[in-house]
Amino acid sequence: MAQIVAGFGVPHTPIFPHFVKRDGPDCEIARLFGAQQEQLAATRPDLIVMFDTDHLNTFFLNDLPIFAVGIDKDFKAPNDEPPDVPNYIVKSLPGLAAHIRAAAIGSGFDVGMTQNFSVDHSIIVPLHFLTPEMQIPVIPFFVSGHVPPLPKAQRCHDLGKAVARAIESWPDRLRVVIMGSGSFSLEVGGPRMAASRSDGVPDPDWALRVIKSLEEQKIDRLIAEATEHQLLKAGNVGGELLNWIAMLGAIGDRKPTYVAPQMQNGHAYGVWRWN
Amino acid sequence: MSVFAVNYLCRELLRDHAFRAAMKADPGKALAPLDLSDDERRALLSGDVGALYRMGANGFLMNYLARFEVCGLNREIYSQRMRAVKVDEIGQPVA
Numbered sequence: 001m002a003q004i005v006a007g008f009g010v011p012h013t014p015i016f017p018h019f020v021k022r023d024g025p026d027c028e029i030a031r032l033f034g035a036q037q038e039q040l041a042a043t044r045p046d047l048i049v050m051f052d053t054d055h056l057n058t059f060f061l062n063d064l065p066i067f068a069v070g071i072d073k074d075f076k077a078p079n080d081e082p083p084d085v086p087n088y089i090v091k092s093l094p095g096l097a098a099h100i101r102a103a104a105i106g107s108g109f110d111v112g113m114t115q116n117f118s119v120d121h122s123i124i125v126p127l128h129f130l131t132p133e134m135q136i137p138v139i140p141f142f143v144s145g146h147v148p149p150l151p152k153a154q155r156c157h158d159l160g161k162a163v164a165r166a167i168e169s170w171p172d173r174l175r176v177v178i179m180g181s182g183s184f185s186l187e188v189g190g191p192r193m194a195a196s197r198s199d200g201v202p203d204p205d206w207a208l209r210v211i212k213s214l215e216e217q218k219i220d221r222l223i224a225e226a227t228e229h230q231l232l233k234a235g236n237v238g239g240e241l242l243n244w245i246a247m248l249g250a251i252g253d254r255k256p257t258y259v260a261p262q263m264q265n266g267h268a269y270g271v272w273r274w275n
Numbered sequence: 276m277s278v279f280a281v282n283y284l285c286r287e288l289l290r291d292h293a294f295r296a297a298m299k300a301d302p303g304k305a306l307a308p309l310d311l312s313d314d315e316r317r318a319l320l321s322g323d324v325g326a327l328y329r330m331g332a333n334g335f336l337m338n339y340l341a342r343f344e345v346c347g348l349n350r351e352i353y354s355q356r357m358r359a360v361k362v363d364e365i366g367q368p369v370a
Contacts, residue, residue, distance in 0.1 A: 055335065056286060056333075056335070056336060057286075057289075060283070060286065061279060061282055061283070061333075062279070062283075079290075080289060081289065146335065147333075187334075187366070188334070188335050188338060189334040189335045189336070189337055189338025189341070189353075189357070190328070190334030190335065190357065190362075190366055191325075191328065191334065191357050191358055191359075191360040191361075191362045191366065191368075192358075192362065192366055193354060193357065193358060195354065195358065196350075196351065196354065197354070198338060198341065198342075198350060198353075198354070202366075229364075229365060232365035232366060233364050233365050233366075235366070236334055236335055236366055237335070
């Protein structure tokens with residue numbers, strides 16, 4: 001049977017590959033992703049399931065699911081030209097992806113799908129740092145986190161649980177890592193961006209509060225506080241926290257191995273390992 | 276809902292390199308065939324991203340106007356104009 005062996009929370013800032021190329025392996029971004037890369041390798045994963053918010057590239061405003069799974073033997077990335085990210089083809093497991101979707105629907109989650117798709121920086125930037133050889137198959141699970149109305153935090157946590165049940169009912173012996181991609185407080189291109197930046201952190205107190213809840217394993221509190229109002233107050237991409245919450249639902253109630261904040265970006269690097 | 280057309284053309288700047296080149300060369304001509312209201316067309320051509328935001332256009336998508344430097348915009352001008360928009364606690368425009 002497939003088993004979930006770890007959870008990761010990852011940022012996906014599109015300019016980070018450029019910064020690391022420019023600043024070298026000792027810069028903060030390289031060290032933080034490098035530490036996660038070591039943790040990930042130690043879990044010996046056969047598959048990554050990544051909860052992610054597409055930035056209107058795989059989907060768009062004419063066709064926007066609240067939840068969707070990418071189902072194909074592979075997918076291309078990136079489709080949004082982040083600087084210094086090569087073109088990748090990422091392997092996937094379409095049989096298991098379709099099983100996850102069917103099981104989630106069976107659990108009451110009306111999950112859409114995409115096939116023959118590509119993905120943007122929000123999936124490929126973390127993979128660029130964590131699995132640069134693209135040797136691990138990845139199933140993307142899309143959660144609408146940018147365009148209100150947003151799904152409720154409790155719903156996303158429950159979705160994570162349903163995805164975990166689906167994975168654990170798959171007969172192949174696979175070690176599965178769950179990832180959640182995104183920021184806790186960030187505004188990109190909107191009025192709350194910082195001067196002389198293309199983004200900003202409108203609610204740093206909230207980002208700290210999220211990190212505290214993760215560290216203290218107060219996930220019920222996090223879910224209760226992550227109202228739509230709070231997520232929108234945290235910035236126009238503040239709903240990306242829902243990807244972390246879905247990941248937490250999938251891995252169960254656990255204490256993190258570590259959560260490393262990067263407050264100037266309103267996000268963190270989180271690792272949950274137990275196996 | 277022609278604000279959809281504004282959002283769509285912003286993403287087309289990313290996707291469609293021929294459209295990107297046309298917008299850099301002559302935005303008036305590039306926008307001519309698109310289904311935009313007069314107000315939207317005027318705001319786009321003058322790089323008035325604040326007005327477009329107040330009309331409901333998406334800030335994340337409009338950021339491509341700055342990234343690809345069309346309609347007289349660059350990062351700095353875009354930032355100044357967007358940050359001048361008065362918004363409430365959740366980023367919605369206020370009068």
